[in-house]
Amino acid sequence: MGRYVIRRLLQFIPTVLGTMFLLHYMTSLAIQFSGNPVRALFGDRTPPPALLQAITDRLGYGDPCLEQKGNPCFGLFLDRVSGVFLHFDFGINMRRQEVTDLVANAIPFTLKLLVIAIVFEAVVGIAAGVWAGLRGGSFADNLVKISTVFVISVPIFVLGVVVREFIGVKFGNILRDQEWVPDVIAYGFFSPGFKPDYPFASLLIPGMVLGAVALATTARLTRTSIMENIRADYVRTARAKGLANKRVIGVHTLRNSLIPVITYLGVDIGSAMAGAVVTESIFNVPGIGRLVTNAARTGEAPVIIGVVTMLVLVILLVNLLVDLLYAVLDPRIRYE
Amino acid sequence: MSDVTSAGTAVGGAPGSGDGRSPEKTSKSRKERNASLWADARRQLVRDPVFMLAVLYIFVVSTMAAFPRLWTSQDPRACNTDMSRLSPSWEHPFGFNTQGCDYYSHAIYGARPSMVIAIAATGGIVLFGGLMGLLAGYYGGWVDGVISRLMDIFFSLPFLLGAIVFLTLIKKQNEATIALVLFLLSWPTIARIIRGSVISSRDLDYVQAAKAVGASNGRLMFRHILPNAIAPMLVYATIVLGAFVAAEATLTFLGIGLQPPAQSWGIMISAHDVYFLEHPWLLLFPCGLLIGTVLSFILMGDALRDALDPKFR
Numbered sequence: 001m002g003r004y005v006i007r008r009l010l011q012f013i014p015t016v017l018g019t020m021f022l023l024h025y026m027t028s029l030a031i032q033f034s035g036n037p038v039r040a041l042f043g044d045r046t047p048p049p050a051l052l053q054a055i056t057d058r059l060g061y062g063d064p065c066l067e068q069k070g071n072p073c074f075g076l077f078l079d080r081v082s083g084v085f086l087h088f089d090f091g092i093n094m095r096r097q098e099v100t101d102l103v104a105n106a107i108p109f110t111l112k113l114l115v116i117a118i119v120f121e122a123v124v125g126i127a128a129g130v131w132a133g134l135r136g137g138s139f140a141d142n143l144v145k146i147s148t149v150f151v152i153s154v155p156i157f158v159l160g161v162v163v164r165e166f167i168g169v170k171f172g173n174i175l176r177d178q179e180w181v182p183d184v185i186a187y188g189f190f191s192p193g194f195k196p197d198y199p200f201a202s203l204l205i206p207g208m209v210l211g212a213v214a215l216a217t218t219a220r221l222t223r224t225s226i227m228e229n230i231r232a233d234y235v236r237t238a239r240a241k242g243l244a245n246k247r248v249i250g251v252h253t254l255r256n257s258l259i260p261v262i263t264y265l266g267v268d269i270g271s272a273m274a275g276a277v278v279t280e281s282i283f284n285v286p287g288i289g290r291l292v293t294n295a296a297r298t299g300e301a302p303v304i305i306g307v308v309t310m311l312v313l314v315i316l317l318v319n320l321l322v323d324l325l326y327a328v329l330d331p332r333i334r335y336e
Numbered sequence: 337m338s339d340v341t342s343a344g345t346a347v348g349g350a351p352g353s354g355d356g357r358s359p360e361k362t363s364k365s366r367k368e369r370n371a372s373l374w375a376d377a378r379r380q381l382v383r384d385p386v387f388m389l390a391v392l393y394i395f396v397v398s399t400m401a402a403f404p405r406l407w408t409s410q411d412p413r414a415c416n417t418d419m420s421r422l423s424p425s426w427e428h429p430f431g432f433n434t435q436g437c438d439y440y441s442h443a444i445y446g447a448r449p450s451m452v453i454a455i456a457a458t459g460g461i462v463l464f465g466g467l468m469g470l471l472a473g474y475y476g477g478w479v480d481g482v483i484s485r486l487m488d489i490f491f492s493l494p495f496l497l498g499a500i501v502f503l504t505l506i507k508k509q510n511e512a513t514i515a516l517v518l519f520l521l522s523w524p525t526i527a528r529i530i531r532g533s534v535i536s537s538r539d540l541d542y543v544q545a546a547k548a549v550g551a552s553n554g555r556l557m558f559r560h561i562l563p564n565a566i567a568p569m570l571v572y573a574t575i576v577l578g579a580f581v582a583a584e585a586t587l588t589f590l591g592i593g594l595q596p597p598a599q600s601w602g603i604m605i606s607a608h609d610v611y612f613l614e615h616p617w618l619l620l621f622p623c624g625l626l627i628g629t630v631l632s633f634i635l636m637g638d639a640l641r642d643a644l645d646p647k648f649r
Contacts, residue, residue: 015489019493027505030506030507154627161605271495274497292500296500312492315492
């Protein structure tokens with residue numbers, strides 16, 4: 001187990017460095033081909049060359065290799081890598097704010113969104129999957145099967161826009177006209193976008209939208225896995241021993257059936273982070289997704305590299321944890 | 337990887353669903369056992385109404401993409417602002433958009449970019465990802481090490497986030513660059529599928545026999561090992577086509593995909609989402625076409641997987 005973890009952790013090094021180099025090369029190429037991003041700070045005015053040079057140097061875009069088209073700028077890359085890993089210095093954005101501060105401000109929103117999404121998809125998805133799986137071929141089964149295929153095929157932004165307009169605007173307006181409805185519900189939960197006054201209530205619907213697609217997948221996975229396991233010998237043995245149905249389903253069947261589901265939920269944390277970009281822009285949440293999108297638009301290389309590298313590290317760690325959890329849940333799996 | 341993997345796991349991870357397989361069908365396929373896997377699969381697919389409906393829908397959308405003139409004689413750029421957002425009528429079944437252009441012809445011409453991007457990107461990942469997976473699985477050792485680390489790099493980048501960063505940095509958003517970015521971020525999945533399937537069939541007896549007879553590496557790989565991997569690759573490629581259609585629309589909606597003078601379903605949705613409550617059809621028609629296409633690809637992949645899996649015979 002220990003050796004396995006160490007080997008996996010060592011494999012992170014080339015992956016993270018490779019990702020950083022990819023992002024570094026992309027951002028450098030963007031600067032080399034479309035010019036100094038610092039000019040954007042001045043709008044349509046032409047800054048004096050000395051001032052432009054000074055600001056460019058101070059913001060870290062002064063490396064001469066950024067003017068040679070196609071140059072991979074290995075020196076700059078080494079500086080960035082040593083800054084990040086030796087001094088925990090992720091650099092600054094155009095307004096001289098530390099990237100670490102920017103992330104610290106944005107992460108609570110994205111984290112809340114993610115937790116809501118994962119809890120929603122796990123609870124509802126597993127419940128629906130168990131419900132359908134125990135009654136294979138029945139109405140419940142077909143309902144879950146058909147509705148999940150439909151949910152999977154709706155792109156998340158279509159779902160987001162429709163939910164925002166129907167539930168946030170139309171239904172929310174009706175509620176906001178009623179006097180007896182508490183403000184948390186009318187202005188928080190049913191608001192068409194994020195409201196700083198209700199930092200949790202107004203994130204519930206965006207979180208559910210974010211979790212919807214994965215919810216359908218979770219339900220399908222649980223359903224198949226329950227259907228496979230319910231016919232297994234050990235379940236028959238448990239029944240033959242005279243155990244209560246509740247225990248046979250709840251402990252014996254469910255524990256084994258949830259292994260693939262938990263793997264999927266772990267992997268989904270990564271894709272939910274990416275999906276959060278869409279949800280955040282539809283519901284106007286000031287989270288990580290918006291931070292990266294804005295940084296890409298203005299060409300702020302340190303922000304892009306820093307934030308995406310952090311996300312990649314989180315995803316890699318989560319994947320490792322899921323693999324380890326696998327061994328805990330299923331004693332047949334051993335990592336030597 | 338959001339869209340791609342979720343759709344892939346959703347369908348690929350549900351092998352025991354047994355959709356639409358009645359007992360009499362199983363007994364029939366048993367009688368025709370001597371036919372090949374592909375002939376069997378074809379027979380089963382032709383009898384599957386869901387699969388045939390999905391194929392029909394995709395055929396319709398493909399003809400829209402290839403020959404839009406078959407479907408409409410209107411020019412989507414002949415606009416008249418007097419007609420702005422008029423409701424659907426008999427001559428103009430989808431009504432008019434904000435600029436007063438015929439919305440039906442927009443919807444027809446909008447099929448092309450989605451399909452072109454999806455097909456180009458899928459072709460790319462099948463060829464390149466397939467080759468990488470084949471090499472990594474067959475040679476193992478350091479070749480596998482290098483290719484696997486390369487896959488990890490692209491695999492750990494979240495799909496949408498990576499696409500957004502790349503497309504914004506490229507600053508040139510057209511069909512070619514979108515297809516290229518989608519290809520770059522999703523080839524590792526197919527490479528993993530092929531790699532796994534190659535590793536499991538590399539040491540089978542018949543491959544050893546072919547090697548003993550003196551078959552070359554290339555012949556072993558392409559004649560003897562690769563055919564085992566074709567079925568899962570085909571299933572995944574079908575599903576990924578739908579995922580790419582959705583991804584193109586999503587990127588366009590976020591403002592970093594195709595740009596307005598072009599026609600595409602994503603542009604139609606993003607341009608009209610604010611009019612949803614007053615003029616819902618402006619959103620419903622493009623959304624319907626888009627969802628139908630994605631759904632058809634997913635259902636096709638689902639049916640293909642059931643038909644091509646010998647375990648279910």
